[in-house]
Amino acid sequence: MSLTVVGSIAFDAVKTPFGERERMLGGAAVHFSLAASFFTDVRPVGPVGDDFGDEEFAVLERRGVHTEDVERVPGGQSFFWRGRYEYDLNVAHTEDTQLGVFGDFEPKLSTAAQEADTLFLANIQPDLQRQVRAQCGSARFSALDSMNLWIDTAKESLLAAIAEVDCVIVNDAEVRQLTGESNLARAARAVMAHGPRAVVAKQGEYGAALFAGDSFFALPGYPLEDVRDPTGAGDSFAGGFLGYLDSHEGELDEAALRRAMGYGTVLASFNVEAFGTERVASLSRDEIDTRFHDLHAMTQFESLPIP
């Protein structure tokens, strides 16, 4: 099985109350790919500039990520994001965004990338998401992320992109904003009415909720006493979620989606324990499975016979 992801490949400057980094490997497709690499073959698609060198490729390649579809644009600069988090890590401030080579990005996928069984359209302009979706006709399962910017500026394109995927994975505030419906359950149903069979509402430290057809499932965030940098948590979640689904040989039924929620939660939790890709890049599958079992134990309770 194999998984293609399109999205930003970037450098981040991040400051949190627990430290800072002036320039570290980041971007949605990077966080996603590293998380998914524990489950399956991953191919990130996206442009980088001359500043993206062997050291950055090596981080991906050491995890077995296939980098043939990372497009080097001579003379260009990679996407750059600078952000700062408050003492309450749920509150982030973007201080600078430089699109660089992403400004003229036209996705051209290799045959291997086009033949992926699973596709993730990370948060990029919705028309680009649709171009990539159109090139991956044989995907068994596809999902997209988005953000308030595209809801505000390209809503029609975004709704068209949503209609073409199986699953939407966004923050809960974006589910509400997209539909103009403040009740999350109603908002999720409204998104599914556009086509997707599932909606995952990410809720930061509170975890994530899965709406699939008429069913509902939710997991808390994995409790951590040390959270250092939330950057990339949502993409690591998506990487664990779709990486597991891609590796799953049976039907992608409700049970599989629920386990995928567990792996997404686990990968997101590792991601926030250190800056950037530091923790996930050096993770082992054993650590993932141990935490998955811990998470399972933290969410179980005995039902009772109806008296």
Add this chain to the structure above:
Amino acid sequence: MSLTVVGSIAFDAVKTPFGERERMLGGAAVHFSLAASFFTDVRPVGPVGDDFGDEEFAVLERRGVHTEDVERVPGGQSFFWRGRYEYDLNVAHTEDTQLGVFGDFEPKLSTAAQEADTLFLANIQPDLQRQVRAQCGSARFSALDSMNLWIDTAKESLLAAIAEVDCVIVNDAEVRQLTGESNLARAARAVMAHGPRAVVAKQGEYGAALFAGDSFFALPGYPLEDVRDPTGAGDSFAGGFLGYLDSHEGELDEAALRRAMGYGTVLASFNVEAFGTERVASLSRDEIDTRFHDLHAMTQFESLPIP
């Protein structure tokens, strides 16, 4: 088994985007008692004024709540709260609070109330909580709620009250504020260091988390497509939680606390479906158990053998 609760018995004026009520039965001890009444014998302790009449007593008594410890203060007015919720129901604004007879309240418990197996000290001045705690020496399990006002104005008293109970049930923001620790897991451990064996962090629509010793458990809020009035949700949660624990004949171990979290979640969810006490006052045990089973089904996922 029996359960004593001390707290406000009140009239509320509430406006939400889905309707309003100019004067309805409310107060922490009322919401708590109605929720707990499905599990055990409940005795609310608190003062009311001349405005609290047969109609209000009847709402409690129809649910089998023992009202002997509701103290009628001749010439007084009952506690009154006026509040308004935004379209995002998580945002509440208090527009008026009139303490009335609560201003001079000195709790005097009947022998029956003193002999309770379970005790809940709802959100009142912490010295009053301690007075009641001292009168209930034989309680098997005791818990308290509090709020930012007491953390700001009576922190030492509140910490002394916390040291005397088995469980603290507060909003997650209050766990943080009480300890000056932004990480919830660390903050909960810091609260337990004062004495309690468990901390329940209520998280509004996101559900609730239970910290007990080194363990962690969390449940999402029950997903509802129609939420009309959040007033009393936290006290209904506490009523379901402690009502179940009081009715539980075995040890109050982790498994029992987790099931109690389930019943708390279910009672809170019914509470918010209608204004004030309207929904819980007319609820049946069958409806509660059905929703408990639904909640159980919504939170289960299969673990996997470690590969």
